[in-house]
Amino acid sequence: MLKQRVVTAVIAGLVVLFVLLFAGLTGWRCLVWVATLAGVYEFCQMFGQRWFDPAAWFGAIAITLADWFPRQAFHPFLLFLAVAVVFALPVFTRRPNDLRTYAVTAFGAFYLAAGGASLIGLRALPDGWFWIWLFLISAWMSDTAAYFVGRFIQGPKLLPAISPKKTVSGALGGLAGAVVGAVVFGEIAKRESNAWVLAAVGLLVALTGQVGDLVESAYKRAAGVKDSGRMLPGHGGVLDRIDSLLFAAPFALWFISGVLNGWM
Structure with missing residues (x-):
């Protein structure tokens, strides 16, 4: 299992590295779209929806529109119309018992699509390669x-009812690791960067990422599954690997493009 995890992680890391270095914004957009789409299908399958069911189609549409809307004149009616169609389908197909599942999967599609669009938005920012x-x-x-600190120190569990293996020490170690990583990278890549701003970005990414990981764990427990899928040997599903990224990306994009407002 460990060998599988390492091999899969190395291959995935090399793909991401290649796209970021050589494929530009278009390549990154395609990679994020494919990964997010896989996550949406896994999310739908966790709650009994098959890849060809309307709720899954809605997920694919949501990903595309979430990236398209910010670059166009957005009208709230379009969003309402898309949601209305999805929620009306089980009524007019005489399957009202599907309403609860449709509500969950439609919400999940938007949540994941917003994360994917924000990952693209980070790369599209001025100086996007850095961000x-x-x-x-x-x-x-x-x-x-978080993994190594949690294993070494252990101690009290963070939220055992949702994720039995996560510890308070691991969570704190993750926050510290993100801050150190952000500051070191920022100082190397862009020496005029403000270390406090870099630390704030790292802290925000780690905090929201950990929340995102717990959110997906809660959904998996509600669905009665251990992993979101089996696409990545040794890791489970795609969503198991990108859940924290998709949850943290909108917060990071908001903070960098809005709150920082030219501090760096």
């Missing part, structure tokens, strides 16, 4: 530090 690398390194350092 997307800062974001990813913060997230990776948070996961790595």
